[in-house]
Amino acid sequence: MTELLKNFKIMMTGSTGGLGSVLVEELNKSGAFLFVDYRDHEKFERLKKGVKNPDLLQGFRADMTNEEEVIQYFKEFKEKYQRLDVFMHIMGGFWMGPEIAETPLEKWNFMINLNLNSAFLCTREAFKIMKVQCSGKIITVGSRAAEEFPSHKGAYAVSKAGVLALTQVLANEGKEYNMQVNAILPSTIDTPENRKSMPEADHSAWVSPKDISKLIIYLLRPESSALSQSFLKLYGKQ
Numbered sequence: 001m002t003e004l005l006k007n008f009k010i011m012m013t014g015s016t017g018g019l020g021s022v023l024v025e026e027l028n029k030s031g032a033f034l035f036v037d038y039r040d041h042e043k044f045e046r047l048k049k050g051v052k053n054p055d056l057l058q059g060f061r062a063d064m065t066n067e068e069e070v071i072q073y074f075k076e077f078k079e080k081y082q083r084l085d086v087f088m089h090i091m092g093g094f095w096m097g098p099e100i101a102e103t104p105l106e107k108w109n110f111m112i113n114l115n116l117n118s119a120f121l122c123t124r125e126a127f128k129i130m131k132v133q134c135s136g137k138i139i140t141v142g143s144r145a146a147e148e149f150p151s152h153k154g155a156y157a158v159s160k161a162g163v164l165a166l167t168q169v170l171a172n173e174g175k176e177y178n179m180q181v182n183a184i185l186p187s188t189i190d191t192p193e194n195r196k197s198m199p200e201a202d203h204s205a206w207v208s209p210k211d212i213s214k215l216i217i218y219l220l221r222p223e224s225s226a227l228s229q230s231f232l233k234l235y236g237k238q
Contacts, residue, residue, distance in 0.1 A: 004221055005030035009081050011074070012036045013064050013122060014091030016043040018191025019141075022209035023090065023216060028053050030217065035077050037062045037091075064091055064118040074125040086220060087126035088139045089119050092160075100154045108155045115159035116166070123170055130179050137180045139219060140167045144187040144235055164231060171229040180228040182219055186212055187235040205237035 010027065014020035015036035027034055028051040035058050038044035044059045051057055060076055062069040077084065093114045097103050123138055130136030145153050146160035164183055171181035188194060190206035212234055218224055 005032040005217075008032040008085045008220065009083055010034050010086040010088065011077055011084060011126065012088040012090055013118070014089075015059070016040060016047055017091065018193055019186075019189055019209045019212060020090045021047055023088075023213045024057065025051055026210070026213040026217060028056055032056065032220075033081070034058070035060065035081065037064055037073055039063065064122055065113050067121055070118075070121040070125060074122075074129070078129060083133060084126060084129045084136055086137045086139070087123065087130075088216065089122050089163075090141055091118060092141060092163075094156055097152060097155055099152065103155055111155035111159040112162070115156070116162040119163045119166055123166065127170060127174065127179075130174070131177045135178045136174075137220065138167075138170055138174070138182075139216060140164075140181075140183045142167070142183045142185045142231065144185055144233070146185065147231075167231075168229060175228075180219075180225070182228060182230045182232060184212060184216065185231050185233045185235075207234045207236040 005027065010032050012020065012024070012034060013036070015024050016038055024034060024036065024047060031053070033056050038059050038061055041061065048054050048057050048059070060073050062073045064070055093111070095107055095111055097107055119140055123140070126136070126138055140163050142164045143160040145157040146164050149157045167181055167183040174181050186207045188206045189212065190203055190208050194206070195203060215232060215234065219227065
């Protein structure tokens with residue numbers, strides 16, 4: 001594993017979140033170099049202190065829903081490291097709302113901006129780099145809700161369905177540039193934040209961040225070179 005990922009240069013969003021922090025730890029163990037975004041400097045410093053190889057983890061403070069900051073994030077990476085092997089859009093958020101008829105436009109726009117617009121801005125910039133170098137992998141995170149469209153999750157489900165549509169377009173457009181583009185579709189992820197918000201749920205049925213990380217790492221390996229345009233479901237026992 002270490003040899004396979006030792007020279008990988010990876011950009012990733014959502015590094016300090018429940019899934020992202022575990023993924024950073026696993027990728028760091030593998031020897032991959034990570035350039036991640038963060039909003040909270042203290043959280044990033046704690047993350048960096050906790051990894052095995054801190055020199056292989058670099059951060060850049062930016063808001064991934066802000067176009068100028070996203071462009072600067074990718075510019076900073078490209079000027080320092082040139083080649084981009086993998087981009088992972090892990091960040092996102094959830095809002096459990098009422099029915100669509102009672103959904104405020106403000107909350108609707110919040111979900112679209114946080115989940116879909118951020119994915120568009122980031123994958124657009126990653127695609128530009130990979131198109132020139134004629135190689136690269138992009139991984140996004142959708143949701144089970146993006147395929148099943150449950151009640152009271154309308155804004156969230158639509159925003160994540162948009163991420164899946166974007167992923168498919170990127171996969172189609174990336175074919176001629178030797179790019180692989182896939183999405184992970186988890187159900188509820190077993191994170192401290194989710195446990196706190198749903199204390200009475202059956203946590204044993206949820207998907208662990210480590211299991212998701214293992215699948216993502218597999219997508220980086222040579223054995224997965226034929227895999228693209230795929231939506232990989234991780235529903236646990238739900």
